[in-house]
Amino acid sequence: AYLADDFEVTGPDGGGGEEPGPVIPAAPAGLTAGATTTSSVALSWNAVSGATGYKVYRDGVQATTSTGTSATVTGLTADTAYQFSVSATNAAGESVKSAAVSARTAKNGTGPVTTVPKHAVTGYWQNFNNGATVQTLADVPDAYDIIAVSFADATANAGEITFTLDSAGLGGYTDEQFRADLAAKQADGKSVIISVGGEKGAVAVNDSASAQRFADSTYALMEEYGFDGVDIDLENGLNSTYMTEALTKLHEKAGDGLVLTMAPQTIDMQSPENEYFKTALATKDFLTVVNMQYYNSGSMLGCDGQVYAQGTVDFLTALACIQLENGLDASQVGIGVPASPKAAGGGYVEPSVVNDALDCLTRGTGCGSFKPEKTYPALRGAMTWSTNWDADTGNAWSNVVGPHVDDLP
Structure with missing residues (x-):
């Protein structure tokens, strides 16, 4: 026979467990490079469930952070290729980095890449x-x-x-x-x-x-x-x-x-x-x-x-x-x-x-x-x-x- 003090009941049926804490989020997907200038590259990516923020990396070094699903990395050199990746963060930690994307900044004198439509x-x-x-x-x-x-x-x-x-x-x-x-x-x-x-x-x-x-x-x-x-x-x-x-x-x-x-x-x-x-x-x-x-x-x-x-x-x-x-x-x-x-x-x-x-x-x-x-x-x-x-x-x-x-x- 077992005495009541010899064991405890836990889990959802017994009610004695604790609520699970946050888990490290998954790596962001869909990272793309958008508009560029001679010194900046615009990036966007898909939202990650459970993430409270994101870290953006340039050539493996953290460049900026964002609370949304886009960011602009500035302070870059004209006509230079860079690789960017992004990770998701929350209280549990940081995800692995996303797949990297490459982007080249504009040449001096070329201006922004967006164009105005005919009308x-x-x-x-x-x-x-x-x-x-x-x-x-x-x-x-x-x-x-x-x-x-x-x-x-x-x-x-x-x-x-x-x-x-x-x-x-x-x-x-x-x-x-x-x-x-x-x-x-x-x-x-x-x-x-x-x-x-x-x-x-x-x-x-x-x-x-x-x-x-x-x-x-x-x-x-x-x-x-x-x-x-x-x-x-x-x-x-x-x-x-x-x-x-x-x-x-x-x-x-x-x-x-x-x-x-x-x-x-x-x-x-x-x-x-x-x-x-x-x-x-x-x-x-x-x-x-x-x-x-x-x-x-x-x-x-x-x-x-x-x-x-x-x-x-x-x-x-x-x-x-x-x-x-x-x-x-x-x-x-x-x-x-x-x-x-x-x-x-x-x-x-x-x-x-x-x-x-x-x-x-x-x-x-x-x-x-x-x-x-x-x-x-x-x-x-x-x-x-x-x-x-x-x-x-x-x-x-x-x-x-x-x-x-x-x-x-």
Whole structure:
């Protein structure tokens, strides 16, 4: 016979056991290399069950960590091949490394590898909270082909810019996750650029020294974060001579992969003699698109000399005609509008009106009283301020305009 004290009952039937602790996760699968710059490689992989983090290795040496399933390895040498692997971690330890993938950084002067589609939708992403929906880059809908991160910051040195993520204003969005989301967007074929200016932006490029600082600091941000280029949104004026010099120097550094966009106000594009217009024409050889802001301006002259009120299809088409008939290629012209009435003081039009304007300019249909003498099938597309205000209305703007831009001739 056995006494009760001679043994104990354990396990699920007896109830005397302990819950099992975490086990070391499996090695990640699906590691792939995405967008590259001269100094960085974007990586992504499949999630691993039970993992709480990941370690990324470059040539067998840990390069960075991530809490998600993507990361960008920076600080690399141009035109150099590297091998990358990743492991999964949790409280129990670290998995074995994944199968390695190879990637080569871009050559100096070749620029980023992402390309802008023939017809493109541009959206400004807000690095601040002004009452619109707060987003991560990952939240930006797939309809957007170019995402302009708004905004860079001016330093005390004229022409120099920097960038600091507003983590507190964006609900704790970390710099690490921002970089990973940026790389993931590029891996999906999107261009992510840094926007300079805005309503309160004060970046002064008024001599050769400040032009050099602008080019150097912008390129440094492209190297550090992987930005594909820059957006010029200077609403307080610019000097065409020295901004052209700055952008030319930047293009020499970044190469033909540079994505260069501009967002002048309507008054800035009324004549090719205006400083903004002169800058666009002077950089035409490598300019991607000018998305003029067709809002917050009141009535303006169209290319036929008639006055048109903002908030109408005629305002969009007759003012676009000025750029189209005065030196810019149709592929360098886009229509910039607010995503919602809250996004601007005036000039909002329904997304369907934007589509009418696009059709009028590219197909000759959907026009109002103004009808251009010819069509411009290569028109680049449309822009909105902002992806955040778009999200505020359930992405009503991009859900309508995005597919239409894709279907342009």
